[in-house]
Amino acid sequence: MGAAGRIVAEGRDTGTVVFPGAAWKFYLDAGLAERVSRRIKQLRHRGETVDEDEIFNQIVKRDRDDMERSLAPLKAAPDAVRINSTDLGPDDVLARMLAVIRRNPIKG
Known part of the structure; x- marks a missing residue:
C-alpha cells in the first residue's frame, strides 16, 4: 500500500x-487538558453522557499504554515534523503541514 502513488495516511x-x-511525516500532539476537552466536546456532540x-x-x-507497549511503542519518527496543536484549529494545523510540504517538494 502506498508504493504505487501518493497517499495521505494518519494514525498511530x-x-x-x-x-x-x-x-x-508529521507528529501531532496537544496538551493533556486540551485533548481531554476535545474528547469531551466530541462525545457531547454525539449526545453521549460524559x-x-x-x-x-x-x-x-x-x-501510558501506547508509550510503554513492547511492540512498536508510540513515538514520533526521528524525521517527523512535530506540531503542537494545543492552541491551533484544524485549518491552522493544515496550513503548517502544507507549508512544510511546499518547502520540501518531492524531487523527481
Whole structure:
C-alpha cells in the first residue's frame, strides 16, 4: 500500500511502522487538558453522557499504554515534523503541514 502513488495516511505508528519511508511525516500532539476537552466536546456532540474524570483517566491510560507497549511503542519518527496543536484549529494545523510540504517538494 502506498508504493504505487501518493497517499495521505494518519494514525498511530503511521510514520514509524506503516510508512517509515514516507516523504513527509508529521507528529501531532496537544496538551493533556486540551485533548481531554476535545474528547469531551466530541462525545457531547454525539449526545453521549460524559464523566469528565473518566475521560481524563482514559486518555492518561491510553497514553501510558501506547508509550510503554513492547511492540512498536508510540513515538514520533526521528524525521517527523512535530506540531503542537494545543492552541491551533484544524485549518491552522493544515496550513503548517502544507507549508512544510511546499518547502520540501518531492524531487523527481
